[in-house]
Amino acid sequence: MYRIVTKTALKPTVILYEIEAPMVAKKAQPGQFIILRVDENGERIPITIHDYDREKGTVTIIVQTVGATTEKLSHKQQGDCLHDFVGPLGKPTETEGKKKVCVVGGGVGCAIAYPVLKKFHDCGAEVHAVVGFKNKDVVILEDKFRAVSSVLKVCTDDGSYGQKGLVTEALKELLDAGNVYDEIFAIGPMVMMKFVSKTTEPYGVPTTVSMSPIMIDGTGMCGGCRLTVGGETKFACVDGPDFDGHKVDWDLAVKRNQMYHDFEVHKHEEVCNLFKKEVK
Amino acid sequence: MAVNMRQDKNPMPSQDPNVRNHNFLEVALGYTEEQALDEAARCLNCKAHPCVNGCPVNVRIPEFIQKIVEKDYEGAYQVIHQTSSLPAVCGRVCPQESQCEMHCVRGKKGEAVGIGRLERFVADWHNAHSTEAPEKPQSNGHKVAVVGSGPAGLTCAGDLAKKGYDVTVYEALHLAGGVLVYGIPEFRLPKTIVQKEVDGLKAMGVKVETNIVVGRTITIDELMEENGFEAVFVGSGAGLPMFMHIPGENLKGVYSANEFLTRINLMKAYKPDSDTPIMDLKGKKVAVVGGGNVAMDAARCSKRLGAEVYVVYRRGMEELPARHEEVEHAIEEGVIFKTLNNPVQINGDEQDCVKSMTCIEMELGEPDASGRRRPVEKQGSEFDLPVDAVIMSLGTTPNPLIKATTKGLEVNKKGCIIVNEDGLTSREGVYAGGDAVTGAATVILAMGAGKLGAKSIDEFLSAK
Ligand SMILES: Cc1cc2nc3c(=O)[nH]c(=O)nc-3n(C[C@H](O)[C@H](O)[C@H](O)COP(=O)(O)OP(=O)(O)OC[C@H]3O[C@@H](n4cnc5c(N)ncnc54)[C@H](O)[C@@H]3O)c2cc1C
Ligand SMILES: Cc1cc2nc3c(=O)[nH]c(=O)nc-3n(C[C@H](O)[C@H](O)[C@H](O)COP(=O)(O)OP(=O)(O)OC[C@H]3O[C@@H](n4cnc5c(N)ncnc54)[C@H](O)[C@@H]3O)c2cc1C
Ligand code: SF4
Ligand code: SF4
Ligand code: FES
Ligand SMILES: [Mg+2]
Numbered sequence: 145m146y147r148i149v150t151k152t153a154l155k156p157t158v159i160l161y162e163i164e165a166p167m168v169a170k171k172a173q174p175g176q177f178i179i180l181r182v183d184e185n186g187e188r189i190p191i192t193i194h195d196y197d198r199e200k201g202t203v204t205i206i207v208q209t210v211g212a213t214t215e216k217l218s219h220k221q222q223g224d225c226l227h228d229f230v231g232p233l234g235k236p237t238e239t240e241g242k243k244k245v246c247v248v249g250g251g252v253g254c255a256i257a258y259p260v261l262k263k264f265h266d267c268g269a270e271v272h273a274v275v276g277f278k279n280k281d282v283v284i285l286e287d288k289f290r291a292v293s294s295v296l297k298v299c300t301d302d303g304s305y306g307q308k309g310l311v312t313e314a315l316k317e318l319l320d321a322g323n324v325y326d327e328i329f330a331i332g333p334m335v336m337m338k339f340v341s342k343t344t345e346p347y348g349v350p351t352t353v354s355m356s357p358i359m360i361d362g363t364g365m366c367g368g369c370r371l372t373v374g375g376e377t378k379f380a381c382v383d384g385p386d387f388d389g390h391k392v393d394w395d396l397a398v399k400r401n402q403m404y405h406d407f408e409v410h411k412h413e414e415v416c417n418l419f420k421k422e423v424k
Numbered sequence: 425m426a427v428n429m430r431q432d433k434n435p436m437p438s439q440d441p442n443v444r445n446h447n448f449l450e451v452a453l454g455y456t457e458e459q460a461l462d463e464a465a466r467c468l469n470c471k472a473h474p475c476v477n478g479c480p481v482n483v484r485i486p487e488f489i490q491k492i493v494e495k496d497y498e499g500a501y502q503v504i505h506q507t508s509s510l511p512a513v514c515g516r517v518c519p520q521e522s523q524c525e526m527h528c529v530r531g532k533k534g535e536a537v538g539i540g541r542l543e544r545f546v547a548d549w550h551n552a553h554s555t556e557a558p559e560k561p562q563s564n565g566h567k568v569a570v571v572g573s574g575p576a577g578l579t580c581a582g583d584l585a586k587k588g589y590d591v592t593v594y595e596a597l598h599l600a601g602g603v604l605v606y607g608i609p610e611f612r613l614p615k616t617i618v619q620k621e622v623d624g625l626k627a628m629g630v631k632v633e634t635n636i637v638v639g640r641t642i643t644i645d646e647l648m649e650e651n652g653f654e655a656v657f658v659g660s661g662a663g664l665p666m667f668m669h670i671p672g673e674n675l676k677g678v679y680s681a682n683e684f685l686t687r688i689n690l691m692k693a694y695k696p697d698s699d700t701p702i703m704d705l706k707g708k709k710v711a712v713v714g715g716g717n718v719a720m721d722a723a724r725c726s727k728r729l730g731a732e733v734y735v736v737y738r739r740g741m742e743e744l745p746a747r748h749e750e751v752e753h754a755i756e757e758g759v760i761f762k763t764l765n766n767p768v769q770i771n772g773d774e775q776d777c778v779k780s781m782t783c784i785e786m787e788l789g790e791p792d793a794s795g796r797r798r799p800v801e802k803q804g805s806e807f808d809l810p811v812d813a814v815i816m817s818l819g820t821t822p823n824p825l826i827k828a829t830t831k832g833l834e835v836n837k838k839g840c841i842i843v844n845e846d847g848l849t850s851r852e853g854v855y856a857g858g859d860a861v862t863g864a865a866t867v868i869l870a871m872g873a874g875k876l877g878a879k880s881i882d883e884f885l886s887a888k
Contacts, residue, residue, distance in 0.1 A: 167642060187701075365686070366682045393674075407701040
């Protein structure tokens with residue numbers, strides 16, 4: 145069993161968990177993920193490793209409550225245990241040998257972007273960061289980002305904080321200002337990553353995206369996570385999760401992720417009702 | 425006792441096809457004692473016992489059947505158990521018609537003795553009646569790691585534990601059992617049977633560590649250099665699904681059989697209390713591409729989820745590589761076989777959901793290298809098969825992860841680990857067996873490889 149050592153709500157629906165998992169902590173690297181199951185009937189969901197403490201034997205994840213499983217998880221308290229927690233999975237992000245990079249994060253994707261950004265910084269690159277949120281209330285990790293990037297642009301959709309508008313606009317400004325990046329690294333909702341890729345394409349800047357298709361085993365056994373990249377089929381859990389954003393078949397990837405939409409909505413309601421009953 | 429010269433095998437009592445194709449309960453119910461005695465009496469107890477040579481692990485068939493005749497069922501179990509560790513499993517899933525039963529002399533005139541069915545009877549009897557608690561053997565102080573908890577790994581672990589080795593099994597998934605739990609459905613192999621085997625190992629002191637992906641969480645080199653394991657047995661199976669690489673294969677509604685079956689068997693997606701989704705197939709049409717056991721399982725699961733199901737296979741009915749019983753059961757349950765057809769493209773609607781599969785008709789030409797007649801396309805015979813989902817069941821190859829993360833471990837062109845006749849790989853102290861070595865094969869072969877691995881590891885460590 146995998147104990148929740150600390151639980152901190154960064155926002156009401158964005159929660160940081162520090163999980164006791166010494167073997168995962170020992171091997172974890174930026175860009176990798178874990179798969180967890182909350183309880184015995186639980187589904188397997190992938191979550192990026194936000195941070196790790198090899199000495200303490202813990203792994204930190206940041207999870208946004210969006211549906212049944214993340215809802216169930218959000219009801220677990222410090223000291224409770226997760227049924228399963230396996231990893232680290234996927235290939236670590238290649239962060240070495242870069243002089244100047246720009247990391248673009250969207251929403252909870254920023255939680256995923258942070259360790260990658262920090263690693264770029266630790267490897268000696270000059271790091272610019274563009275992070276986007278819906279509004280002021282959901283801005284996370286700003287201080288952490290600021291500490292490791294020389295330029296930080298915070299965007300909100302409604303302009304309630306930082307610059308008003310989309311990350312793609314802020315990114316375009318940086319590119320037009322003459323910044324030459326070895327790489328642009330985007331993590332966030334698929335649609336955001338798609339438009340970041342579209343934005344950078346005319347500039348010819350290599351753009352890496354961290355893909356998040358629906359997964360089960362995470363070991364290359366089921367092929368459920370497959371993507372079409374440059375006309376070839378790739379398994380995101382073993383060949384990725386990082387891919388060349390200019391080569392991903394975005395429309396297909398976005399649609400495949402909505403495969404179980406009806407089931408998910410129904411399951412979420414079911415779980416919410418269950419918790420409501422418990423409270424009564 | 426008099427030999428029973430009736431030509432037919434005692435039929436297997438089974439759930440009614442039109443009932444069972446709506447549930448996931450076991451299809452074959454097993455012989456009653458009377459049926460077992462009647463069937464056992466059909467065995468001629470042949471001196472030459474050709475049946476034994478047909479069994480990959482040489483179960484002493486006439487000997488255990490004579491014990492049944494004597495009503496010494498526990499004795500019969502002990503005979504089988506000397507060569508096979510998983511009789512309750514093999515009695516259910518072995519392709520008997522191409523192994524033991526193919527060689528049975530009774531099969532020359534009439535049907536072979538129901539060896540598999542008797543094996544199952546004996547194993548189930550043992551599981552229901554045996555009270556002896558497995559003893560924890562005296563430790564010999566040697567540590568051995570086993571990678572993968574399929575039939576190869578479980579067997580190897582069991583044999584080593586009996587000899588006093590300190591064995592730890594590492595499994596990537598959250599449940600032990602390999603294909604027996606994630607691939608083969610409940611209605612063919614109840615999961616309680618697999619769980620019993622795993623519990624038995626634990627009772628003997630074997631540690632089973634789930635959620636450990638060897639190569640990622642820990643490497644074989646680390647197991648040996650930092651964790652004191654003196655030998656490792658790799659039984660990691662052949663879990664990488666193949667695709668056809670035809671247009672439309674990544675559309676919504678196209679599954680690999682592994683994904684489809686994992687959702688159903690491991691994740692129990694057919695049960696309302698499971699959080700894992702599966703496509704709603706009620707009233708839908710499904711094409712399963714392939715003709716092996718895996719294809720039959722995918723087809724029969726689809727049927728149980730309420731679909732109209734087609735098996736699309738490029739050769740004929742005669743060439744289907746699945747066990748006969750599975751094909752028969754599938755037909756009884758209403759699965760439709762579209763043999764001598766091959767998919768060329770999968771077509772989607774505006775939402776990128778599967779709406780049909782374009783197939784081309786095939787005919788059988790000259791025999792190929794495998795001795796089977798090669799299917800060739802009939803020019804201009806393409807047609808559209810309207811379907812809502814496609815399940816690709818084309819076979820699997822070993823997952824490259826272990827090879828990629830283990831220094832000096834050699835594999836062949838197909839990615840199968842290369843071993844010598846003792847099951848030793850190109851790395852000292854590292855043994856391998858099962859599907860990881862042979863490519864997708866059978867439970868009994870994997871089990872046999874696990875036994876060989878245990879024997880070789882014992883010899884290697886005893887000599888140290
Ligand atoms: C490599 C990877 C890393 C991820 N990292 C994070 C992270 O650090 N923090 C975070 O909050 N989220 C992360 N996600 C997304 C997270 O897995 C989903 O939000 C979660 O599975 C939703 O589950 P649910 O039951 O609560 O919601 P649902 O309502 O069931 O699903 C909501 C949406 O999440 C996606 N999803 C559903 N099931 C899965 C699944 N089994 N695998 C992948 N996606 C699924 C689908 O697009 C779905 O529409 C990551 C996904 C991947 C693939
Ligand atoms: C759907 C289906 C139906 C079948 N039907 C039959 C049948 O009727 N009769 C028959 O005889 N055979 C059948 N087979 C074939 C049979 O199941 C296999 O040949 C057999 O299970 C192989 O055993 P194994 O121990 O080598 O590997 P597996 O059973 O594949 O087990 C390997 C295990 O290793 C784990 N693993 C893999 N990589 C790692 C890693 N890096 N770290 C840790 N663990 C790892 C896997 O998760 C898995 O649990 C069927 C197969 C399938 C898929
Ligand atoms: S193990 Fe399989 S092949 Fe051998 S006797 Fe039993 S059923 Fe037949
Ligand atoms: S060949 Fe058939 S009849 Fe002869 S011993 Fe074997 S099972 Fe019995
Ligand atoms: S999640 Fe199954 S292969 Fe990637
Ligand atoms: Mg969900």
